[in-house]
Amino acid sequence: FMVKSHDIKLQYADCFTSDNPEPLVETEKSGIMANKFPGKGRTIWTIYNQRYTTVRGEIMKVKHVRGAAYYDVWNNKPLQTRISGDYAFISLELHPQAIGCIVQSVRK
Secondary structure: OHHHHHHHHHHOHHHHOOOOOEOOOOOOOOOEEEEEEEOOOEEEEEEEEOOOOOEEEEEEEEEOOOOEEEEEOOOOEEOOEEEEOOEEEEEEEEOOOOEEEEEEEEOO
């Protein structure tokens, strides 16, 4: 856990040292907490499931940027998102009291 967390902080240092992080952004499911960290051409969200049950499905709705890709940094895999209008709906499976980390990267 500590090594993975440290590696993510280093890889996304521009996000985690942002001058304008947004704590406790809105999520689509109760009991899911998220913090937003904008960086250079990308944004990262840290996620926590405070429930005692597993959560599956759309957990977040984020402003979609044209050409953006979404990636589950914690589990090291691309995310399939549903794009509707100006928003991307992000689906994850989070076990009880588990954490997650996703990134939106804009392709150039």
